[in-house]
Amino acid sequence: MKIFAAEFIKSCVSPEQFPSGDLHEIAFVGRSNVGKSSLINSLLTRRDMAKVSRTPGKTRAVNVFLISTSDPDLSRFYLVDLPGYGFAKVSKSVRTQWGPLIEDYLIGRASLYQVVLLVDSRVVTDQDRQTIAWLRSIQRSPLVVATKVDKLKPSERVRALRQVDRDLGLAEGETVIPYSSVTGDGRDRLWGALRDAAEGRRADTLF
Numbered sequence: 001m002k003i004f005a006a007e008f009i010k011s012c013v014s015p016e017q018f019p020s021g022d023l024h025e026i027a028f029v030g031r032s033n034v035g036k037s038s039l040i041n042s043l044l045t046r047r048d049m050a051k052v053s054r055t056p057g058k059t060r061a062v063n064v065f066l067i068s069t070s071d072p073d074l075s076r077f078y079l080v081d082l083p084g085y086g087f088a089k090v091s092k093s094v095r096t097q098w099g100p101l102i103e104d105y106l107i108g109r110a111s112l113y114q115v116v117l118l119v120d121s122r123v124v125t126d127q128d129r130q131t132i133a134w135l136r137s138i139q140r141s142p143l144v145v146a147t148k149v150d151k152l153k154p155s156e157r158v159r160a161l162r163q164v165d166r167d168l169g170l171a172e173g174e175t176v177i178p179y180s181s182v183t184g185d186g187r188d189r190l191w192g193a194l195r196d197a198a199e200g201r202r203a204d205t206l207f
Ligand SMILES: Nc1nc2c(ncn2[C@@H]2O[C@H](COP(=O)(O)OP(=O)(O)OP(=O)(O)O)[C@@H](O)[C@H]2O)c(=O)[nH]1
Pocket: 030, 031, 032, 033, 034, 035, 036, 037, 038, 039, 051, 052, 053, 054, 055, 056, 057, 058, 059, 060, 082, 083, 084, 085, 147, 148, 149, 150, 151, 179, 180, 181, 182
């Protein structure tokens, strides 16, 4: 699959700024600093598409990118980078502004067809567990990606991924996709899963 174009469209701080809903969307959710923006760059093989920072709380708006690829199921779609949750250091007013924006977006967005939840492959937190429970409760069962696997020794990897699976209480048939934005490990698998989801969505619309 070739990525023909990847273009930053806009940064939204209120629902009126969300795109008109003319294309399907894939959104990336996860704790601050878990590696969402890095993963988006790695997935798109673009260095600086989404802004990455060592300081948690870098992404503060709903950032929308327009992607076109050679895959018929993913020929044109929006990729959405959401601000991270669980970053205590941002001011309370900023936090109360973020929460509802993300919640509104995830609950109400008709053109959103796949949520990708990122968790750190080395540690799943209570907030990650609450987030997956909440996503399930609003019928948005996510695709789960375990980030930063390059930080695990090869010998630790299988055990760590099993732990993530257990900690999140994944059901039969739900899997964790290991990913490293440093090595590109997991890129093909994640694209494959996104393609499968898009295919499923097309079948849904047809029947
Ligand atoms: N070793 C390693 N470091 C990573 C990986 N992905 C991200 N990082 C580092 O983790 C830090 C946070 O990455 P970001 O991509 O900005 O994280 P984010 O989830 O977008 O963070 P917020 O925008 O604050 O929500 C940066 O220092 C990255 O370089 C990875 O796969 N491996």
